[in-house]
Amino acid sequence: MEPTTVRSRMVNRIQHMVSHAIIKDRRFLDDEQLIRSEQMAVLEEIFNANVRDAEIQELSSHFAGVLRGDHPCHMAIWGKTGTGKTLTLRFFLNLLSEMAAADHVPLRHEHLDFSTPRPCFRALNDLACLFNASKLYKKGISLEELMLRIEAALASYQGYLILFIDEVDNVRRDRDAFLSFLVRRLPQRIPAKLILVFVSNRLNWPDHLDPRVKSFLKLNELIFKPYDAVDLQHILSIRVEKALIPGAVEPGVIEKIAALASQDHGDARQAVALLAKGAYLAEKAGGNITLGLLDSAATELDRDRYVALLRSAPVQLQAAMASVIEASRRAKGAAIGTGETYDAYQKFCNRSGLRKMTGRAFGDLLAELDMYSLIRSRILSRGRYGRTREITLDVSDEVIEKLSANINVNFDLRG
DNA sequence: TGTCCACAGGAAATACGGGGGT
DNA sequence: ACCCCCGTATTTCCTGTGGACA
Structure with a gap:
């Protein structure tokens, strides 16, 4: 047998990996790495396949009044994680502001993202930052001061203002103070037509709410159901098409991922993560994504989650x-x-x-x-x-x- | 039946760190 | 430089409790 050098082994391996690469564009397997416009393009494709159609219709009719000069009421949106609440809303609001701009209707929308828990103070601070009303304080400034700055920043804006508040229930401690500011105080102090959109993954969210806030809160409710297997198949195939080379996925794989995911959570992000893990493992093994590979991908994914959780x-x-x-x-x-x-x-x-x-x-x-x-x-x-x-x-x-x-x-x- | 163990878990107090205002 | 304010983490203090055992 011919002796092998480390160099030749390395060359072999690299050539092998290159010739067996099945991932065309890794970024499409991970939303974090996509830039805004690419995300929107993916979304548009997904929505074109009639995914989340009912919800988009509902949103459209709720906000239609904006183009007629009405003032639609606030909105509460519920749904489990990974049901596309945030993305759908972001997509919808972008579209809406395009339409408003075409009609010369002044409309502004801001996205307040509470994906990690934060107290009332930081929530207000984030809000203030959105309007350039304040820098990012850590501490040491009174709540009142923050509120005043927000009001001052908005004092001259007369149009519609849609505040999209993502994951409201992550406002810990004094949540009522924060909400009461948004719902009761702010609308009275600024000239803009304020429309609040609350998103939460807890279904009973407004149940334990300060009654004073609640009575002020006229809500239209919308529930995002978990994706079913068909939706997930659409979502996955778009990813496959963008991220992998043709033929890299064996038949039945997408169906299996979709079935697994819809059975136990209906979370699209996790489904895509499973696909990504499968692709990664397949590439390492120098083959296609097969059904058998999915099991080990699933357990590995599981393990990664725990390790990441604990390490951070x-x-x-x-x-x-x-x-x-x-x-x-x-x-x-x-x-x-x-x-x-x-x-x-x-x-x-x-x-x-x-x-x-x-x-x-x-x-x-x-x-x-x-x-x-x-x-x-x-x-x-x-x-x-x-x-x-x-x-x-x-x-x-x-x-x-x-x-x-x-x-x-x-x-x-x-x- | 009462006692009493080895904790659970709520409430208040305290420590701490960081920032603004003057 | 000083004081005060605020949020968070931890400690201190406390009351509560299900059931085996005498």
């Missing part, structure tokens, strides 16, 4: 996870209680030099892990032996391996 989490939460894993190893898989876990946590802190937190705070960390379903815990009373959380790890061994590796790396770096 605060250190204390990582430490808590580490102690659960450790305590659970020591107990050989049997369920463990809060006390044992806290002991493990304390040892972990001693080893890594991390500041210890009290038991109370540790309990909250455990609750958080439970929320992310990294662990499963239930409160159990063992009679005179007290009450405790019964904790089990809720992720596969493979994921745990990966998680603990990541945690350790993090702490080594901290010294």
Whole structure:
């Protein structure tokens, strides 16, 4: 056998990868990487296939009044994540402002994106930034001051103002103060015709709302249903066409992804993510995307999610996870209680030099892990032996391996 | 039946960090 | 430089509790 050099092996591999490349344009597998106009083009294609048609019709009739000089009421839009609320709205509002411009109707629309939780203060601050009424403060300025600046910035605008407020329920703490400003105070202080569009993924969102705000809030409601398999197939095939070379996807693959996704969440983003993972794996293996590949793509995707979640989490939460894993190893898989876990946590802190937190705070960390379903815990009373959380790890061994590796790396770096 | 364990989890207090106004 | 304001993280203090055991 002819001896191979590292150089020849490398050349072989690279040539192999190039000749077996199935991804034509990676960016179309990840919305984050697309620029605005490309996103809109993709959307237009999707909507042309009658996806989300009912919703777009509904939006059109709600806002039709704008072109006739009416003042439509506010709107609340509900739907689970990945049902295209944000994208549909963005697309629709762009179109609407084009039409308004053609008719010489003054119309402005702004997108307030609360994709991460924030308090009332930051919410107002973001709003102020949209109107260039203030720079991005971190702290130290009163709420009143912010409100006044927003009002001042809008004092001379007379036309329509559509405020698209994405994921309202992410306004934590004093949400009522924020909403009350938008709903009650702002419309009275500025000359613009204000139309609020609230988007939320909680269906019962306005139920626990300050009644005073609620009574002011005339709403038209619109619900985005999860995508069905047919919608997802459309969405996926457009991606396939743009991102992959022809023939890279074996028959049945799109159908399977669509079926899987529509069964358990109807989330288009996750469906596209699965497609992307499949494409990546296929390219690495030097073949096409096959049905069999999808299973490993799905598990890998799952694992990635947990790892990414934990890696971007605060250190204390990582430490808590580490102690659960450790305590659970020591107990050989049997369920463990809060006390044992806290002991493990304390040892972990001693080893890594991390500041210890009290038991109370540790309990909250455990609750958080439970929320992310990294662990499963239930409160159990063992009679005179007290009450405790019964904790089990809720992720596969493979994921745990990966998680603990990541945690350790993090702490080594901290010294 | 009452006791009492080993915590859960709410509320208030405190610490902390950062920024504005003067 | 000083003081005050605000938001967040954590601690302190507290009351509550299901059921095994005597």
